[in-house]
Amino acid sequence: MASGKTPSSPRRVTLNHVAERAGVSRSAASFVMSGRTDQRLSAEVFARVRAAAEELGYTPNLTAKTLRTGRSGTVALVSDFVSTTSFASTMVRGALEELCQRDSLLFTVDTHGREELESRLLDSLLARNIDGVLYASMFTRSVTVPPVLKDTPVVLLNCLSDDGGGISVIPDEISAGEDAARLLLEAGHVRDIWFVGSMPPGQVGGTIWPPWAPLALSERREGIERALRNAGTSLAGSVVVEEDWDIANGRAAVAGLLASGARPRALICVNDAVAIGAGHALRAAGLRVPDDVSLVSFDGTPLAQAGEPALTTIALPHLEMGRRAASLLSDPDRTPRRLRIPMPVIPGGSIAGPRTGP
Amino acid sequence: MASGKTPSSPRRVTLNHVAERAGVSRSAASFVMSGRTDQRLSAEVFARVRAAAEELGYTPNLTAKTLRTGRSGTVALVSDFVSTTSFASTMVRGALEELCQRDSLLFTVDTHGREELESRLLDSLLARNIDGVLYASMFTRSVTVPPVLKDTPVVLLNCLSDDGGGISVIPDEISAGEDAARLLLEAGHVRDIWFVGSMPPGQVGGTIWPPWAPLALSERREGIERALRNAGTSLAGSVVVEEDWDIANGRAAVAGLLASGARPRALICVNDAVAIGAGHALRAAGLRVPDDVSLVSFDGTPLAQAGEPALTTIALPHLEMGRRAASLLSDPDRTPRRLRIPMPVIPGGSIAGPRTGP
DNA sequence: CTGAAAGCGCTTACAG
DNA sequence: CTGAAAGCGCTTACAG
Numbered sequence: 001m002a003s004g005k006t007p008s009s010p011r012r013v014t015l016n017h018v019a020e021r022a023g024v025s026r027s028a029a030s031f032v033m034s035g036r037t038d039q040r041l042s043a044e045v046f047a048r049v050r051a052a053a054e055e056l057g058y059t060p061n062l063t064a065k066t067l068r069t070g071r072s073g074t075v076a077l078v079s080d081f082v083s084t085t086s087f088a089s090t091m092v093r094g095a096l097e098e099l100c101q102r103d104s105l106l107f108t109v110d111t112h113g114r115e116e117l118e119s120r121l122l123d124s125l126l127a128r129n130i131d132g133v134l135y136a137s138m139f140t141r142s143v144t145v146p147p148v149l150k151d152t153p154v155v156l157l158n159c160l161s162d163d164g165g166g167i168s169v170i171p172d173e174i175s176a177g178e179d180a181a182r183l184l185l186e187a188g189h190v191r192d193i194w195f196v197g198s199m200p201p202g203q204v205g206g207t208i209w210p211p212w213a214p215l216a217l218s219e220r221r222e223g224i225e226r227a228l229r230n231a232g233t234s235l236a237g238s239v240v241v242e243e244d245w246d247i248a249n250g251r252a253a254v255a256g257l258l259a260s261g262a263r264p265r266a267l268i269c270v271n272d273a274v275a276i277g278a279g280h281a282l283r284a285a286g287l288r289v290p291d292d293v294s295l296v297s298f299d300g301t302p303l304a305q306a307g308e309p310a311l312t313t314i315a316l317p318h319l320e321m322g323r324r325a326a327s328l329l330s331d332p333d334r335t336p337r338r339l340r341i342p343m344p345v346i347p348g349g350s351i352a353g354p355r356t357g358p
Numbered sequence: 359m360a361s362g363k364t365p366s367s368p369r370r371v372t373l374n375h376v377a378e379r380a381g382v383s384r385s386a387a388s389f390v391m392s393g394r395t396d397q398r399l400s401a402e403v404f405a406r407v408r409a410a411a412e413e414l415g416y417t418p419n420l421t422a423k424t425l426r427t428g429r430s431g432t433v434a435l436v437s438d439f440v441s442t443t444s445f446a447s448t449m450v451r452g453a454l455e456e457l458c459q460r461d462s463l464l465f466t467v468d469t470h471g472r473e474e475l476e477s478r479l480l481d482s483l484l485a486r487n488i489d490g491v492l493y494a495s496m497f498t499r500s501v502t503v504p505p506v507l508k509d510t511p512v513v514l515l516n517c518l519s520d521d522g523g524g525i526s527v528i529p530d531e532i533s534a535g536e537d538a539a540r541l542l543l544e545a546g547h548v549r550d551i552w553f554v555g556s557m558p559p560g561q562v563g564g565t566i567w568p569p570w571a572p573l574a575l576s577e578r579r580e581g582i583e584r585a586l587r588n589a590g591t592s593l594a595g596s597v598v599v600e601e602d603w604d605i606a607n608g609r610a611a612v613a614g615l616l617a618s619g620a621r622p623r624a625l626i627c628v629n630d631a632v633a634i635g636a637g638h639a640l641r642a643a644g645l646r647v648p649d650d651v652s653l654v655s656f657d658g659t660p661l662a663q664a665g666e667p668a669l670t671t672i673a674l675p676h677l678e679m680g681r682r683a684a685s686l687l688s689d690p691d692r693t694p695r696r697l698r699i700p701m702p703v704i705p706g707g708s709i710a711g712p713r714t715g716p
Numbered sequence: 717c718t719g720a721a722a723g724c725g726c727t728t729a730c731a732g
Numbered sequence: 733c734t735g736a737a738a739g740c741g742c743t744t745a746c747a748g
Contacts, residue, residue, distance in 0.1 A: 024718080024719090025720080026719085026720095027718075027719065028717095028718065028719080042717075066724095067723095067724050067725070068723080069724085
């Protein structure tokens with residue numbers, strides 16, 4: 001009662017208040033606040049409006065602006081599991097960095113690969129006038145972009161559209177495969193090089209979502225085989241990893257290989273977890289890394305540092321992918337294309353030359 | 359020209375269209391669409407409006423609704439690094455699961471601990487009428503909630519407000535510390551139990567953001583020391599880990615301990631990475647885990663599985679924390695309180711009884 | 717150079 | 733039970 005003028009829920013200050021205070025029309029205030037110089041407003045009006053806005057602590061209501069203009073300054077990352085899984089969350093960081101510079105905000109939703117959920121979330125997002133969609137997948141694969149997005153700018157992040165269209169940002173897995181093979185070749189390996197990570201017969205994906213075939217597998221192998229062929233050699237063989245590419249299954253796969261009597265000199269593992277498991281199996285068999293067997297893997301996860309020695313691994317360029325995808329979202333050029341982002345080699349201590357002798 | 363009626367940018371269908379088609383007023387259509395039964399509309403009107411909406415494929419414009427009602431059905435996760443760092447991203451998953459059930463969408467922003475960036479992002483979020491904020495930190499610590507949020511529902515996720523107020527959801531680190539000690543006590547350990555992970559003198563945080571003191575360190579130690587005291591014993595000592603709690607520094611710390619002549623029977627490591635490094639140092643010294651030295655750690659990250667044997671670790675309950683925080687955001691009861699979420703033990707093979715003999 | 721007016725698509729008292 | 737009207741806070745032709 002005493003202090004009087006402080007309402008319990010203080011009305012937000014609007015453009016009306018600013019115009020009133022500055023003694024100009026609402027239009028003039030609007031032009032100043034949105035920085036439009038094409039209206040030939042006097043410098044003095046500019047200054048007055050700016051000052052009034054400052055004094056009143058004006059912040060424009062973006063909901064109103066969105067309703068009027070149809071643009072919200074927001075973007076959605078729609079993915080299967082990206083935003084909530086540690087594996088690929090660095091892509092979110094890249095996207096966020098880029099969007100922050102563009103003053104755009106990011107919605108994140110995970111659909112868990114469920115169509116009805118995806119459809120509901122997309123409706124909800126579209127009803128909020130999002131300006132674009134980053135359609136992402138946790139691992140590189142082919143996807144179907146929902147038709148409801150046909151009038152919205154979309155960039156595919158870590159996936160390819162099954163209709164061959166769209167703008168995609170994916171890792172350059174083929175070159176990564178070549179690099180893996182080249183690292184071994186340069187160390188002097190020619191024979192007894194095995195690949196660890198084939199799918200069991202009849203299986204295309206892992207247990208999380210069996211029908212999703214990872215592009216990484218086919219393309220990494222393609223690169224590996226090409227590089228070996230160019231060097232006049234080839235893989236000694238390929239080891240199946242059951243179920244998922246995790247430590248336990250990697251260990252079992254390599255234990256099986258060794259039990260079969262094979263004597264590998266180098267293993268190219270489909271990912272870091274399998275390579276860690278491979279390391280365990282080798283040690284259990286009395287073999288040392290890299291003296292007896294060299295190891296190289298893919299993904300560049302923190303697991304690679306847990307190996308002893310640290311694994312030489314070829315990293316998924318998640319940060320750069322996220323950045324590029326977000327930046328392409330605001331590119332006016334919408335012609336379908338695929339950007340392959342290079343995968344950097346992260347050197348470890350798991351590669352040495354082949355032992356001479358038996 | 360032939361097909362005629364398909365405009366290139368098809369106007370979204372609005373409530374007006376629905377009302378017109380159903381032959382009712384806009385109000386009636388609105389009441390039906392928002393499911394308000396308190397207007398005693400006839401069942402027939404309900405059916406007609408529903409049918410019209412269905413036929414036209416009506417989806418309400420939520421921007422308009424937000425402008426009118428002031429509620430947007432969106433929430434923001436504002437954190438230092440949570441949404442883009444693999445370590446704590448599971449909290450996002452928990453929040454998302456809960457929000458999805460409430461038909462709420464999530465904005466994620468990372469402030470990198472920079473105040474001016476946080477302030478800009480918060481303004482941008484508030485200008486979009488977000489309904490609430492999950493104010494989160496990557497690791498458990500004390501924070502200052504920005505005053506600009508005073509009129510917005512806030513839940514602190516993995517942090518505590520330095521003014522003692524607010525609603526917080528944090529891991530129960532003290533009990534976790536007790537559990538770690540108890541696991542060793544139950545295995546028969548009484549003496550030569552060391553803690554690995556103290557801060558160097560004069561340092562309160564890691565290198566990412568030095569002034570941020572992790573609550574985990576003080577509370578885990580508190581729990582450990584209490585449990586040991588209750589069992590009539592105490593730590594043999596505490597080992598400083600330089601810089602960050604990573605594998606390399608953990609290895610160096612334990613190598614130093616062994617070089618000093620200490621003969622630990624059990625190590626309680628401040629996190630999994632340090633424990634992995636500890637394992638390397640032990641092996642290098644010819645000591646076996648768990649036969650010669652038992653290991654227990656905290657966090658429950660995938661790294662724990664990379665150990666050989668797998669580490670027994672006490673996990674951060676990130677998923678549950680995210681869920682609870684999101685659920686508290688819509689709780690009308692805003693009285694300040696702290697929820698301590700239990701940290702589950704993830705059994706590994708790194709604990710055994712103390713060796714008898716010297 | 718400025719100002720009155722329409723309209724983005726909703727919700728919600730209010731009068732009938 | 734229904735309908736005409738106001739208004740949320742902006743932007744933007746358009747007339748002066």
